[in-house]
Amino acid sequence: MRKDLVDILACPMCKTPLELTVEEESGEEVVSGHLSCKKCSERYPIEDRIPNLLPPEMRDA
Numbered sequence: 001m002r003k004d005l006v007d008i009l010a011c012p013m014c015k016t017p018l019e020l021t022v023e024e025e026s027g028e029e030v031v032s033g034h035l036s037c038k039k040c041s042e043r044y045p046i047e048d049r050i051p052n053l054l055p056p057e058m059r060d061a
C-alpha cells in the first residue's frame with residue numbers, strides 16, 4: 001500500500017485513524033508492517049503490500 005493511504009484508512013471497529021508502522025518499504029510503498037489503533041489496541045497487518053483491515057475475529061475465515 002502507498003504510505004499516504006494511511007490518511008484515509010480508519011479502524012474498522014471504532015473508525016479511529018490508524019497509525020502506520022513500516023517494517024519493509026519500497027519507494028512510496030509499504031511492503032510489510034502494520035497499522036495500529038490506539039483506541040482498540042488492535043493491530044492490522046500489512047503483508048505483500050496489502051493491508052488487512054478485517055476485524056481480528058474474521059481473519060481466519
Ligand SMILES: [Zn+2]
Nearest residue numbers: 011014037040
Ligand atoms: Zn479501533
